[in-house]
Amino acid sequence: MFHHHAIHAAARQLAAVAALLLLAFAGMASAQDGRPVPASADNAVTADPSGWLQTSTPSGRIDIDNPFFASLGSNGRSCDSCHRQAEGWTISAAEVRERFRQSNGTDPIFALVDGAVSPLADVSSVYARRIAYAMLLKRGVLRIGMPMPAHAEFRLTAVDDPYGYASARELSLFRRPLPATNLIWDTAVMWDGRETFAPFKPPMDAGIDIGDIDASLASQARDAILGHEQAGSVPDAAVIDRIVEFESHLFTAQSIDRQAGRLNDDGGMGGASILGQQRFWVGINDTFDNDPTGEPFDPRAMRLFDSWNDPRASLSRDPRDRARAAIARGEQLFNHMPIDISGVAGLNDVTGVPVIHGSCSSCHNAPNIGNHSVALPVNIGIADASRRTPDLPLYTLTRYSTGEVVRTTDPGLAMLTGKWADIGKFKGPILRGLAARAPYFHNGSAATLMDVVDFYDSRFNIGMSAGQKSDLVAFLSAL
Incomplete structure (x- = not known):
């Protein structure tokens, strides 16, 4: 177990690493327009659409000799195929399209097993492959094939699959690969929690059962190698241990914003070095009084840019000051903007x-991390039939006991539990490093962070102004 003194000891060790990384960042040059850019090709820093992304490790570098980067199956894939550092340790649709362009659709990520819209798709030509891998190219999603759960409270009564494959034997569920970083703060592994070895519940001593997390990540790694990489046998335990050790020590966050500059300047707390020192335990700052320390929920879950919250900066002639002011305003909106949360299964019904009456931090309550500090699968409507687009399958589910009908593009957690109440439920991901990993939501339905903000504004009838939306996007991009 991790106790408070162990957490503090780990923080001291990470602080030493942070100091080394900050020294490395001190050697940054400036572009002709004055914006900071990395002065060297340090493999812990990569460019993204908003600036530069930083990954902190105990050694200060990315160990590319780890089996995470090795092909362990039969199709040429590795963990790195779907968990790219420069894309926030997942994939972006834009980068996948570039891989297709360079390889004519033969890069290992383009595998029929889950990269195509159907495992029976025609991939005999470049044109055919472009059609077969359309969802991966457009949304950055993989096809997860899952059978209808045994003894479910509902049955599948209709399938509308544009690709002609899905059935009760195997539903086609299109989902984004989750980031393989910042994993020590996960409270559920996978969108539906299916690789969670044991529930990560708040222990009385406010610690983390690292054994449960490691076992869950090991299970996920084994299943990914057997499934996504199509290995013929279970990998050696030592190989799995090395992969888990590697990904458990990755901390990733935006470090430089193109307009605001270094996100740890002038009291800012952005970047992966500081993130690695973040205090956390299962249940910390829980919205519903599950914090084992007894501390009440504080809506100020994000406190990264408190020092930039100066109203005078908005009037500055310096564009950097104005950009920082926008980020700080966005953080305040995240913490305090009123949202009337209704119709959310997993919250209102429970x-x-x-x-x-909450805010963004009601669900994203883990301090400076952004997921929920206990497992909280919820249905905010992403998979509802009303949001279905023609490229997604649509499933009609009928409840045995009442005859109720739900139409959804992905039953979510219900595919594991078989419970009617769990249809459409997914976990909320960790929010750090968002700018690098578009598109968003479990099915890649939001192409940009502005699309994410627009969804919430519409879904909960918030009534945000254009300026508020812009500020919130600036903040999310700085995470």
Whole structure:
């Protein structure tokens, strides 16, 4: 178990690493327009659409000799095929399209097993491959094939699959690969939690059962190698241990914003070096009083840019000051902007409160991390039939006991539990390093962070102004 003194000891060790990394960052040059850019090709820093992304490791570098980067199956893939450092340790649709262009669709990521819209798709020509891998190219999603759960409270009564493959034997569920970084703060492994070895519940001593996390990540790695990489046998335990050790010590966050500059300047707390020191335990700052320390929920879950919250900066002639002011305003919106949360399965029904008066931090409550500090699968409507686009399959589910009907593009957690109440539920991911990993949501349905903000504004009838949306996107891009 990790106790408070162990957490503090780990923080001291990471602080030493942070100091080394900060020294490396001190050697940064400036572009002709004055914006900071990395002065060297350090493999811990990569460019992204908003600036530069930093990954912190105990050694200060990425160990490319780890089996994470080795092909362990039969199709040429490695963990790195779907978990790219420069894309926030997942994939971006733009980078996948570039791989297709360079390889004519023969890069290992383009595998029929899960990269195509159907395992029976025609891939005999470049044109055919472009059609077969259309969802991967457009949304950065893989096809997860899952059978209808045994003894479910519902049955599959209709399938509308544009690719002609899905059935009760195997539903086609299109999902984004989750980032293989910042994993020590995960409270559920995979979008539906299916690789969670044991529930990560708040222990009385406010510690983390690292054994449960490691076992879950080991299970995920084994299944990924057998499934996504199509290995013929279970990998050696020592190989799995090395992969888990590697990914468990990755901390990733935006370090430089193109407009605001270094995100750890002038009291800012951006970047992976500082992130690696973040205090955390399962249940910390939980919205529903599950913090084992007894501390009440604080909506100020994000406190990275408090020092930039100066109203005078908005009037500055310096564009960097104005950019920092926008980020700080966005953080305040994230923490305090009122949201009337209603119709969310996993929240309103569980609490018995029809309308929860909250904010973004009500669900993204882990301090400076952004996921929920206990497992909280919820249905915010991403998989609803009303949001279905023609490229997604649509499934009609009928409840045995009442005859109720739900149409969804992905039953989510219900595919594991078989429970009617779990249809459409997914976990909320960790929010650090967002700028590098578009598109967003479990099915890649939001192409940009502005699309994400627009969804929430519409879904919960928030009524945000254009300026508020812009500020919130600036903040999310700086994470």
